[in-house]
Amino acid sequence: MADYLHSLRRRRHKRVAETHARGAGDQRVAVIGLGRFGTSLANELMRRGWDVLGLDTDARLVQKHSDALTHTAVADCTDPETLRQLGVQEFTSAVVAIGTDIEASMLVSSNLLEAGVPTIWAKAVSRQHGQILERLGVHHVVLPEHEMGERVAHLVTGRMLDFIEFDDDYALVKTVAPDIATGIPLGRSQVRSKYGVTVVGIKRPGEDFTYATAETVVERGDVIIVTGKTHSVEAFTDLS
Incomplete structure (x- = not known):
């Protein structure tokens, strides 16, 4: 975590300069959950030039994708303090790509909303799950399998x-x-x-x-x- 934070602070100044130089908007996104859906999404965003922070509780998955993404970290995002330390509240977009653990999906989504992330996308595994996420206030809910x-x-x-x-x-x-x-x-x-x-x-x-x-x-x-x-x-x- 400490190494990541040091890297994030160092690269943040570089990204600000690059963004100003090209006149583009903030293209940073946090992808929480590096399963098949989250990884596919993160890789496509990287291909399109976005700065992607990939987060997961599984150290094996984080290590597997560390070379492909701008930043990665092993993190339990159901803890709001973890999100704060990672600086996710400074991102304009976040994607909750957690599919199997519905409780974690809702907790992370709630934490992102509390942190004031402007645009939040979340994966739902059922229509009921999607309805709950919408009631929480998630801006965009997707049901990829459906x-x-x-x-x-x-x-x-x-x-x-x-x-x-x-x-x-x-x-x-x-x-x-x-x-x-x-x-x-x-x-x-x-x-x-x-x-x-x-x-x-x-x-x-x-x-x-x-x-x-x-x-x-x-x-x-x-x-x-x-x-x-x-x-x-x-x-x-x-x-x-």
């Missing part, structure tokens, strides 16, 4: 090539264009008025994606990006 299950189900049962659903029952879908949308400009196809969806992008074989406009003519075999209410895009992609 959400991935829903996504794959859409891909397996329909003509979708990819599917992303948002909180307000709104979805973004990648699909092969159904015949009903081909052969005439989108502005004349009545896709939006008839089916309640909007075609926002198009990709022809061998070409890159481009924005779709009212004048765009979709051809058979084109891949399109469609947005709209979930039930509307589901119905649209099921058209033959």
Whole structure:
């Protein structure tokens, strides 16, 4: 812990200078829990240039990922004093990636809220767990297994090539264009008025994606990006 704190203080001055030089916002995040979800998230954030502090009670996991992350420490974050010593209250974002220990997940989330961390994400293992986290005041709750299950189900049962659903029952879908949308400009196809969806992008074989406009003519075999209410895009992609 002492070595980590010394390193953190030394690097903090360097990060402030670097952040000022590039004119970017604070890109520091604490990821608490270095299981599969936390590690995957932390590595992706590192790839995107974020400064990641990885924390876990398991020394073996911390050692395993110490070379890949900006900082790591063995720490029990259910203790608010530990979070204070680590300086987590100075971070703009924190992710509670603890999945198996629901009590620890809630305690850590509560501690982060008490510490005043502006943006807190937390992994939930069930809808009930997620509801409890939301009641605590966690800003963003994710259910990765549930959400991935829903996504794959859409891909397996329909003509979708990819599917992303948002909180307000709104979805973004990648699909092969159904015949009903081909052969005439989108502005004349009545896709939006008839089916309640909007075609926002198009990709022809061998070409890159481009924005779709009212004048765009979709051809058979084109891949399109469609947005709209979930039930509307589901119905649209099921058209033959």
